[in-house]
Amino acid sequence: MEETSRPLETVRHDPDMFGQGGANGRVSPDLVDIVERWSRGHHDCETAVPGLGLFRREQPSPPVECMIEPSIVIVVQGAKRMWIGKDAYSYDASRFLITSLELPARSEVIEASPERPCLGLALRIDRAQLTDLISRGGAQGPLDRSNMAGIGLSDTTTGILAPVSRLLSLLDEPGAIPFLAPLVLREIHYRLLQSDQAHRLRQIASIDGHGFRISKAVDWIRAHYAQPMQIEHLAAMARMSTPSFYHHFRQLTTLSPLQYQKRLRLDEARRLMLTEQLDAANAAFQVGYESPSQFSREYSRAFGAPPKSDIQKLRSQARASFG
Structure with a gap:
């Protein structure tokens, strides 16, 4: 992977940002x-x-x-x-x-x-x-x-x-x-x-801000990630038009709502296979996938390997790390 260190913002040093002397802290x-x-x-x-x-x-x-x-x-x-x-x-x-x-x-x-x-x-x-x-x-x-x-x-x-x-x-x-x-x-x-x-x-945290409304939609997606999702419903929940909701959601999370839901599903499926010993088909069903083949394709794109191979690799790494 090509290494870059460009953040989305320029970090600004404010000598009084915390109101206590202003110097950069030295970890004791x-x-x-x-x-x-x-x-x-x-x-x-x-x-x-x-x-x-x-x-x-x-x-x-x-x-x-x-x-x-x-x-x-x-x-x-x-x-x-x-x-x-x-x-x-x-x-x-x-x-x-x-x-x-x-x-x-x-x-x-x-x-x-x-x-x-x-x-x-x-x-x-x-x-x-x-x-x-x-x-x-x-x-x-x-x-x-x-x-x-x-x-x-x-x-x-x-x-x-x-x-x-x-x-x-x-x-x-x-x-x-x-x-x-x-x-x-x-x-x-x-x-x-x-x-x-x-x-x-x-x-x-401010109820008058777009970020607060998007965060409420994020909370809903996290609680219902295995269910079908309608962008129009989330936009109405956030009291925004659909285009405005989509724009602000991507601006905050770097993902579209559907991409965000997919990531939650894949992460939870990975956890189920790794810690609860579920096979790929059952894990896919539990997180909302109807097609095991679609789940396997999207899992491979996200984690770089099919579910079975990825879980075997993670378990081997865990054994090597902790003896």
């Missing part, structure tokens, strides 16, 4: 140590803090298909790259990734080794939290409708690292998590709404 050894200890023996692991997951990769890897939730992804050691279509977003300890919608992507590890693994965290964004903070005046500036992309990069500053570090430190104090984690999570959301990413988050 303590923060690296916490992620290293809690991720040891895992590729990805959930934590006791709601919405917080950790990741660890000990070698570079080519792009792997994935779905990324509305979240911030912070690398504390090493480097990764996220591909959305043909656009690449490279990030490391100096920049973090932010997504405002669940998006199909390809995740690539570009800097990692057993001695110095790529370590980091993903924190799910809470839309209700954003909406509440916005209603209380906790966001900067007017809603920017000129940049509707659902993904971006931002400088990792001390303002965002400070509450993230406090959140991770709670992993070593599990009894305090129910009492202190909600406060720290709220601060992180507030800091994001004070950043240069505020417009990206406001568009999914």
Whole structure:
């Protein structure tokens, strides 16, 4: 794959973006140590803090298909790259990734080794939290409708690292998590709404924005991906004309609604075959396909191999990774 690093936007450095000194944050050894200890023996692991997951990769890897939730992804050691279509977003300890919608992507590890693994965290964004903070005046500036992309990069500053570090430190104090984690999570959301990413988050949390309406349609597709879908119905749900809905949906997700539904179906079928031992025909039926041959063709185009071969490869890779 030809490597490019052109994001959909130019990352802007604002010295006061988080209102705490403005300097780029330096990841402390303590923060690296916490992620290293809690991720040891895992590729990805959930934590006791709601919405917080950790990741660890000990070698570079080519792009792997994935779905990324509305979240911030912070690398504390090493480097990764996220591909959305043909656009690449490279990030490391100096920049973090932010997504405002669940998006199909390809995740690539570009800097990692057993001695110095790529370590980091993903924190799910809470839309209700954003909406509440916005209603209380906790966001900067007017809603920017000129940049509707659902993904971006931002400088990792001390303002965002400070509450993230406090959140991770709670992993070593599990009894305090129910009492202190909600406060720290709220601060992180507030800091994001004070950043240069505020417009990206406001568009999914402000009821007057196109992004909010599209996000509701995305929620519907995710809940009903196995059912037939009518674009006109989704457009009416979003209170848009069909052409306007189609345009804004693609602008936010980089896919058409039908392509988005197809990706959800294929990802779920892959999970069913990999973790629940379903064969391709039964997995295809469960996710809404009526034709096994069509499912096999579309699966091969998406993942580069027919279902059976792909699942065998994934299982072999898992066995090799964990012995």
